Amino acid sequence: DAGVIQSPRHEVTEMGQEVTLRCKPISGHNSLFWYRQTMMRGLELLIYFNNNVPIDDSGMPEDRFSAKMPNASFSTLKIQPSEPRDSAVYFCASTANVGHEQFFGPGTRLTVL
């Protein structure tokens, strides 16, 4: 199994640009989570989906952030427009109904200049 796949691994962009982060969960997993890691705030949940349906997006910081899961094998997190304070590592994780373990991708390191 390839594990959770995220792309790109690194993204450097300028303030005001649109950024799209991508995630492919482990096949057969029915829940997908987006987390953000910063030095100041640590690891925090942005949004999660069960069976492709968004369940809780209360962690999404502003309307500039949006996430979609059009099918069971793909999700995107979009920031438009991006700001320097969005610089962070963004992790995607997936899990199945049993075991409760979340499997994390390698993360996308976003730098907004």
Add this chain to the structure above:
Amino acid sequence: AQSVTQLDSQVPVFEEAPVELRCNYSSSVSVYLFWYVQYPNQGLQLLLKYLSGSTLVKGINGFEAEFNKSQTSFHLRKPSVHISDTAEYFCAVSSWGGNTPLVFGKGTRLSVIA
């Protein structure tokens, strides 16, 4: 609401010495408990988890943790550390039931000194 407190932000320890990383949690509902490890520039990897049953759980790489409900703690231990254990360690909780999000502590940086 849930919260996790990792009492030490940094723990230096000599190689082959024992180590304990402390974790306390707060929750109004029953929770599952987890320890994850993060090596530099990598994602998080599960070390061990407590779902139910025996309060002493064993994980990968020789780590173990004990769930103490009365003290709301889930401390991580290893009897003899190696250089390769140098990493960031995160304690996390999630609510019972279906697939729910993890709430993380701030992390503890374990540095193993040769």
